[in-house]
Amino acid sequence: MKKTVILLACWALTWFAATANAQLVIEITKSAEDAVPIAIVPFGWESTGAAPFDVAEVVAADLRRSGRFEPLDRKSMIDRPTQGDQIRFQDWRYFKTDFITVGKLMPEGQGFAAQFELYNVLTGQRLAGQRLTASANSMRALSHRISDIIFEQLTGVRGAFSTRVAFINVEGTPPKQRYKLIVSDYDGENQQTITTSDEPLMSPAWSPDGQSLAYVSFESKASAIYVQTLRTGERKRVSARAGINGAPAWSPDGKTLALTLSRKDGDVDVYTLELNSQVLTRMTFDPSIDTEPSWSSDGKKLYFMSDRAGGPQIYEVDVANPKRPTRVSFEGNYNARPRVSPDGKQLAVVHLDRGNYRIAIIDLASKGLQVLSEGRQDESPSFAPNGAVLIYATQEKGRGVLATVSTDGRTAERFTNTAGEVREPVWAPFPQR
Template sequence: MTYRTWMTFPRAAAAILAACLVLVAPARAELLIRITEGADAAIPISVVPFAEQGALPPGDKVSRIVRDDLTMSGEFRPLPPEKMLSLPSRREDVFFRDWRLLGQRYVLVGELSRQADRVTARYELFDVNQEKRILGESAAASVNNLRTLAHHISDKVYEAITGVPGAFSTKLAYVTVDNANGKPRYRLQVSDVDGKRARIRLESREPILSPAWSPDGKALAYVSFETGKPVVFVHELATGKRTKVADFPGLNSAPAWSPDGKALLLTLSKDGNAEIYRMELASGALKKLTNHWAIDTEATYDATGEGIFFTSDRSGGPQIYYMERIGAEPRRITFGSRYNARPRPDGTGDYVYYVHQRDSAFHIARTNLKTGDETILTRTQSDESPSVSPNGRMLIYATKQGENSVLTVISADGGAAYSLPASEGDVREPAWGPIVQ
């Protein structure tokens, strides 16, 4: 598949862009997955290798992808297939006593059947103690899309057991930086949450920052320095169409979408100082939301879509503030140290996550918005860019491993972890996409 770009800016700028930008799509530079830590309280589950009718393409098996997804969540501890006493694919072959002996709480069995280019999965999830089927469904996908089918099954299993929608079918956006030959190449990429099926969406010699997903998952807003200064673009993923939405004098940065996808929060300094604005995408109309001599930036809507969280150094250093509704007096949220920045609320309204400095290290922390209690979630030293999964259960952020920046995923309470290093160079600025129905 190829992506084209329709440049909507003047020709002179287009000429510069042609020289420094390539829009390409081939899959490359995939992230690797490395499970670094499992949670203690993980639920034992057996994902039995699925029976197969008809020839399926080589590559990871669907049941293997489901097993990996559940492991990655940190909430499950799948049994390795070699330890299973039998490999049933339907209910009548499931002997609950065997699975109880193996200490399993859930068993997932299933069968894949191929008709022409379609593959149908029929799968059933059993509660071992209650000897009861709690999920029985079928789903189909094209034979080239078995990963999509597998992530869908993972979502259903996750939801049946935890009561919370799974986020395995969602996408990640991130920026890789390859410094080969001393000339950095910045690549905006989109992949599955396990780092697979990565596609480059934009490549530039100049920095790309702050990718932000539209609520429908169809577009990314980001900051690109391709014209020599920070400018905010909106990029439609299906068509590759890019629109320069903010190119004012000074800063154009920190885009965040409104929950209805009709507006962006932006940090602009066109009036002399970094302030937060709301821009209506249809008209370009701007409304100034902050007005203070301090730096105000990194705004994001709260769970209700009425209020905003943002970073301000109005108290002397950067801290998280909350404006309950537009025009209300901002309330300071963080007090635990002299540097707290880049808030990211989860969807429930219970927590806000941010970058927190403690001594000389930068960690990811969260504050319980009801109690005000702060918890430091990470133990690494140079952590930034937290992004919460749309179901609120996991958090991805960038950290240093040696000289390189990698992505790390942890459960939202700081438990299990896995990392996603790039095959080469740095990977940074992760943004977890929405659940798309």
Template structure:
């Protein structure tokens, strides 16, 4: 009976899986970016189309990718090139008075040069009011990898202005589902954070859930039902090698990596009740971290790597708890509604994000860990699976808009939103990858 309750809770926390089985179509799908809401406080910035020397690759222009990246962060409001009074490519061509007239704070200019099979970008970022250069760099990449070069430029610009590393060169993992000829096909996919260059990493007739990135960005852990019951796998992305690490009796779910990549937090019900365990991936030894008659699940390490956030129904319904160290008495974090689940702390130890139920809707909320203040960040009704960017400045989650399944990126304070719907089908369970140097 306890085991049945465990699976029932899993079904509740991952209701998206059941919804995905309904009305799914085709999901081969790269994601499509769509602006849904901007932030009033966004900084005016102009990304001037870069001048070009030599034959450039077809497809999106580098400067267009940079502009879209910075807009997606919610912290910048790029000026449309059609509204620019001139298109300078170096400092000597810039008339700062014109950019001040347009209300711009920063202007990015640059030149692209094709040298054989490589493209070189020379770019400079200027503070318009001070008429000072705050960033100048030359970077290069293979002509076939212009998007990576563009994301690199975006990261550098973002950091020069905010002082925080950019996360535009990171990756997303997510699960899509389509049903062809009455047969479900689940696909674990990895893409750029703007949804481009998506690649299928695993395909199955059975559900795939809860992808989680290793801290070096080389592996994914996830739950697969391919054997008829949930089991946890670790997947090496470069080679495609998969290792089944947890296939105990009952529930095997919700893997999360430690900061050193040597262990996984997971939920197991092998001893009867669903509890939080830590598994050493070298020895496969598991250590029980919680022991309670209630169901404990969905654990995540705090920013120090010592404490653990998790979901528990020990107070009568799903709530977020925090255990400062293994064996310590857990402390309840959330009180604002009868349902709060799937905690995801940021990397600085300032906030924890989670799914929050209010007035019948499932929303994304956060709690300030210093003063316990709760803020609801979203306004749609079926939000789930929040994942925080590695720099703590953005958040991605899954939701429904106009009947379609989409991923939405918002600034961490909820001030801007950009939706990334799959071109067809359903998309769920996003996981934001780490910054890899």
């Protein structure tokens, strides 16, 4: 039990780091050397007065933050066409711009309509075009949808600019702190507080449909797992068993949670909990500490961290036959917090790299490991729903901040807080089309 207490104490200190709710400012820290030059021309406004929203500014920021594109500075634009037949392609070739997006914004009903077109500058070919509508309060969402369309057209990968993230936020200093569970757009905008508590909140996990969050709360002075529906605010306590209730993870069908419990024998193990029936099934049986479960994309396996080999490593177990786990991680003496990629081919982990805790990915076929991040205390990796990027928590000048890195390691950015700290980010699934 002494080893269990020590490990869990370290685990708790990691999660209980003080955080504060503040606006997130994004700084690109690493861009691909071969970022594609693209022009996002300011949209025309087909009405009187000033345009109510700068769609092109948001689209350009989205594409720049992806690290894969380098939008042309507006100050360098010698022309501002708003539709395809106004583009003088030879002028844009002079700026060595590969692609150009033009468009216009117009009033429609109680909101607005945005019409845009994407062209290949070299050939003059129209690659995409669409007309989208939105209310006055949803113009950022409309802009992100345009970014998604452009990104997918040019990369073949579905854009994730319209997705959301959740993270833990704490105001104040010990012993008086106020914990918050926050949901925001992927870029930190439109923050919404889902729940608050004077006691720690931790381990948020999105349901597969993106409609609910599971999380751990200590509001009753002991750990319990709750499931909260975002639209209604309704929440339900699903596990408040004696001892540890931690690390919830949704099954792909949304019917079951994998979680960490310490039962009467004192062992810390992974279980599955059917939400409707409350039936518990034990998944690990070793006297070591087994925790941090993550489901395979088909729901047939669970990946988890265990110290059964003397240090934290990743194992997998067949849900239908859980008594024969196999080891997955082999490089290094510390690999923890496994998270499965959307395509089921990779695991993101926290890996000890030359004395630094960094984000790495393990190829499940070859078992090869690649270190992606460059911090000293990186933790809590979570894949974007398109599998192209990971968001994680790190430290900057002693403060907790969020960061992202592409899964090929070529691009990275940091979400700097104006005040306080944030922790435990988790990327939501794609919104339902």
